[in-house]
Amino acid sequence: PVVSVLELGGVKITKEDVVRNDPTNNVPDTIFSKLGMKLHRRDNHPLGILKNAIYEYFDANYSNKFNKLDDLCPIVSVKANFDDVLVPEDHVSRSYNDTYYVDPQTVLRCHTSAHQAELLRRGYTHFLVTGDVYRRDSIDSTHYPVFHQMEGFRVFAPDEWEASGMDATSFAAADLKTCLEGLARHLFGAVEMRWIDTYFPFTNPSFELEIYFQEKWLEVLGCGVTEQEILKRNGKPNNVAWAFGLGLERLAMVLFDIPDIRLFWSTDERFTSQFSKGKLGVKFKAFSKYPPCYKDVSFWINESFTENNLCEVVRGVAGDLVEEVQLIDNFTNKKGMTSHCYRIAYRSMERSLTDDEINDLQWKVREQVEKKLNVTMR
Numbered sequence: 001p002v003v004s005v006l007e008l009g010g011v012k013i014t015k016e017d018v019v020r021n022d023p024t025n026n027v028p029d030t031i032f033s034k035l036g037m038k039l040h041r042r043d044n045h046p047l048g049i050l051k052n053a054i055y056e057y058f059d060a061n062y063s064n065k066f067n068k069l070d071d072l073c074p075i076v077s078v079k080a081n082f083d084d085v086l087v088p089e090d091h092v093s094r095s096y097n098d099t100y101y102v103d104p105q106t107v108l109r110c111h112t113s114a115h116q117a118e119l120l121r122r123g124y125t126h127f128l129v130t131g132d133v134y135r136r137d138s139i140d141s142t143h144y145p146v147f148h149q150m151e152g153f154r155v156f157a158p159d160e161w162e163a164s165g166m167d168a169t170s171f172a173a174a175d176l177k178t179c180l181e182g183l184a185r186h187l188f189g190a191v192e193m194r195w196i197d198t199y200f201p202f203t204n205p206s207f208e209l210e211i212y213f214q215e216k217w218l219e220v221l222g223c224g225v226t227e228q229e230i231l232k233r234n235g236k237p238n239n240v241a242w243a244f245g246l247g248l249e250r251l252a253m254v255l256f257d258i259p260d261i262r263l264f265w266s267t268d269e270r271f272t273s274q275f276s277k278g279k280l281g282v283k284f285k286a287f288s289k290y291p292p293c294y295k296d297v298s299f300w301i302n303e304s305f306t307e308n309n310l311c312e313v314v315r316g317v318a319g320d321l322v323e324e325v326q327l328i329d330n331f332t333n334k335k336g337m338t339s340h341c342y343r344i345a346y347r348s349m350e351r352s353l354t355d356d357e358i359n360d361l362q363w364k365v366r367e368q369v370e371k372k373l374n375v376t377m378r
């Protein structure tokens with residue numbers, strides 16, 4: 001069904017508001033069709049089940065003090081998405097190659113951190129923000145241009161750390177780690193965990209939490225003590241705060257044994273019927289393992305070529321029938337021309353594809369790659 005008017009966080013949005021054929025806009029139809037799906041608000045969907053399990057942890061441990069927001073509009077200003085959280089002017093995430101721009105001042109949020117400053121200004125001190133986020137990226141079983149995040153944020157008043165004898169930053173960092181270790185145990189049971197130092201523009205110090213699960217270290221979330229500048233600019237100059245952001249798909253894939261990120265979008269009853277409200281960690285039973293079909297495409301690239309652009313073209317043609325796009329050969333000849341060969345894996349989660357169907361897709365991919373990316377086919 002073609003939806004012409006969407007309701008996003010109380011805002012009415014039409015396709016013409018989001019998708020335009022001009023160089024300041026890079027939102028394709030395939031992405032527009034994901035806006036307003038709100039998978040995280042479905043109680044019987046793995047993402048909704050996980051969201052609710054995290055809510056449960058916070059409600060139980062903080063006597064319902066955290067405000068929960070899961071319907072904020074995913075179309076945000078560049079200011080909210082980047083400037084307000086101190087993302088440097090030259091940071092790659094601001095590029096048209098990494099982010100979907102509606103116009104030069106407006107993006108599809110690439111993280112739920114886009115709402116931190118606004119919510120602080122509105123007076124919130126404890127909040128959880130869940131939503132769909134959008135990133136241009138390559139294609140494989142764990143990457144999809146739309147996924148879901150939950151942001152957590154807690155503000156402390158001076159008396160809270162003064163009583164502890166610690167400095168404000170150490171106090172917030174310690175509280176953050178205790179909170180998130182408890183959350184990880186709530187979701188995964190008794191697991192081994194470790195903290196890795198990292199960098200985010202909006203927190204300092206910044207950490208990643210990893211858990212040892214199914215014989216691997218798995219990155220669970222990013223977090224840290226909020227940069228003082230963010231609090232100062234948004235009416236909380238005498239406070240400290242912590243923040244975290246976690247990717248719901250990444251955790252749900254592990255907790256529910258979901259092998260491919262495209263499945264979250266499946267409307268196949270053999271997928272949807274396996275999950276129900278409140279049942280965290282029910283193991284998904286694969287209803288099919290249809291074989292993948294591999295097709296290669298080779299071309300001479302030009303200066304503006306990027307893998308993200310290629311993946312967008314392939315998805316524009318094949319949609320969720322494309323499972324992976326992988327660079328398998330790369331060389332530069334004596335004249336300085338560079339050739340790339342990509343292997344495209346086609347596979348449906350729901351049925352077997354016919355040879356005719358795949359050949360047809362591959363021809364359309366070749367045609368569109370040549371036309372839209374201005375490369376020379378080999």
Ligand code: PHE
Pocket residue numbers: 110111112113151200203222223224243244245246
């Ligand atoms: N916004 C970060 C990301 O998308 C996650 C994060 C949120 C990190 C809050 C620190 C604090 O990767």
